[in-house]
Every structure is written in C-alpha cells, then in structure tokens.
Amino acid sequence: MDLFTAIEARRAIKHYSSNETVSEADFERIMQAVLLSPTSYNIQHWRFVRVTDPQQRSRIQEAAWGQTQITEAAELIILCADTQAWSDDPQRYWANTNAEVQSVMLPMLQAFYEGKGQLQRDEALRSSGMAAQTLMLAAKALGYDTCPMIGFDSEQVARIINLPAGHLISMIITLGKADRPANPRAGQLPLEEVLLENSY
Numbered sequence: 024m025d026l027f028t029a030i031e032a033r034r035a036i037k038h039y040s041s042n043e044t045v046s047e048a049d050f051e052r053i054m055q056a057v058l059l060s061p062t063s064y065n066i067q068h069w070r071f072v073r074v075t076d077p078q079q080r081s082r083i084q085e086a087a088w089g090q091t092q093i094t095e096a097a098e099l100i101i102l103c104a105d106t107q108a109w110s111d112d113p114q115r116y117w118a119n120t121n122a123e124v125q126s127v128m129l130p131m132l133q134a135f136y137e138g139k140g141q142l143q144r145d146e147a148l149r150s151s152g153m154a155a156q157t158l159m160l161a162a163k164a165l166g167y168d169t170c171p172m173i174g175f176d177s178e179q180v181a182r183i184i185n186l187p188a189g190h191l192i193s194m195i196i197t198l199g200k201a202d203r204p205a206n207p208r209a210g211q212l213p214l215e216e217v218l219l220e221n222s223y
C-alpha cells in the first residue's frame with residue numbers, strides 16, 4: 024500500500040476480529056519501521072511494552088473503563104518513554120559518528136536538556152507521538168488496523184507494567200484486523216483554518 028493510501032485508510036478501530044493474528048514477521052517489520060522515526064538529538068526516548076499475557080490485558084481493560092478493543096485486538100502495545108533518556112549514556116545515540124561530531128553533539132544535548140523538567144517530558148512525549156504514527160501507518164500499509172488510546176487510568180496501568188521511575192506512558196495502541204469499519208470521519212477542520220502563513 025502506498026503511503027497516501029495508508030494515511031487515508033488508517034482509522035481508529037474499536038472492534039477487532041478475535042481470530043486474526045499479527046504474524047511475528049509483520050510485527051517485527053512494523054516495530055523495525057517504528058525505530059526509524061525521528062527524535063530530537065536522536066535520543067529515541069521510546070520504550071514499548073507488548074502485552075501478551077491475557078490476564079494482564081484484562082487488568083488493563085479494567086483500567087481503561089472496559090474498552091473492548093483492549094482484549095479483542097491481536098496485539099496491545101503500551102507506548103512508554105524515558106524522560107531521562109537524554110542523560111542515559113547519550114554516546115549511544117551518536118555511536119556511528121566520528122569523535123569530532125560527538126564532541127560537538129553530546130555537550131550540546133546535555134546543555135539543552137539539563138535541569139529542564141518540562142522540556143524533558145515534552146520531548147519524551149514528542150518522540151513517542153512520532154513512533155505512534157509510524158506504528159499506525161506501517162501497520163495499515165501491511166493491512167492491519169490500530170487504535171491509539173489515552174482513555175485509561177495511567178497510574179493503574181503504570182503499576183500493572185511496573186513502569187520505572189522517570190518514565191511515562193504516552194498512549195496505548197491496539198493492533199489487529201477490524202471486524203467492523205470505523206464510523207464516517209467525525210469532522211475534519213478545513214485546511215484554511217489550521218494552516219497559517221508566517222504568523223497568527
């Protein structure tokens with residue numbers, strides 16, 4: 024499927040066919056594509072929890088006010104992010120560059136984030152959002168459906184997955200095959216309203 028078709032065909036799918044699985048090869052391909060998403064300073068804040076344990080799924084469903092896609096979808100991925108990734112051995116993020124590049128980039132990265140809690144959190148969420156869209160479009164390109172979700176008690180889900188300190192949950196994504204199409208689009212704002220030239 025070409026990119027524009029995938030963009031147009033991706034919808035938030037709430038009902039999944041319970042006898043459709045995602046092959047391991049497709050899952051791996053989608054996740055490898057996700058790893059190519061952009062992040063500031065190449066920090067790659069994202070961490071992904073693939074929930075395969077049915078009991079854990081049920082507990083997450085309870086924390087998500089019973090939303091059915093949590094247990095119906097073939098796969099459930101919790102998109103987490105490490106707000107402290109900027110300081111966690113950042114040399115790794117520039118490992119393939121030469122010493123000269125590293126000597127410029129690493130102190131720059133440190134100075135940009137150090138002591139700026141809000142920015143650290145914003146960046147973790149930005150990175151995770153980039154990963155989310157890549158995941159959903161890659162899945163669609165391979166014929167799968169997804170739903171991004173924030174309708175859950177984050178603290179409860181954090182406890183269920185043992186979320187480490189300094190990490191956050193940005194969203195959950197369900198992945199599988201729709202057994203019912205999405206409703207017609209609810210109402211897109213016109214481009215003229217959201218696209219500005221030069222300033223507000």
Ligand SMILES: Cc1cc2nc3c(=O)[nH]c(=O)nc-3n(C[C@H](O)[C@H](O)[C@H](O)COP(=O)(O)O)c2cc1C
Pocket residue numbers: 033034035036037090170171172173174175194205208209
């Ligand atoms: C961050 C985020 C959180 C969302 N949370 C939920 C959710 O908890 N449950 C749900 O059914 N849909 C959820 N959605 C899906 C949106 O309702 C949906 O993306 C939006 O209505 C546009 O529809 P479309 O994705 O089919 O174009 C969420 C979407 C985003 C981007």
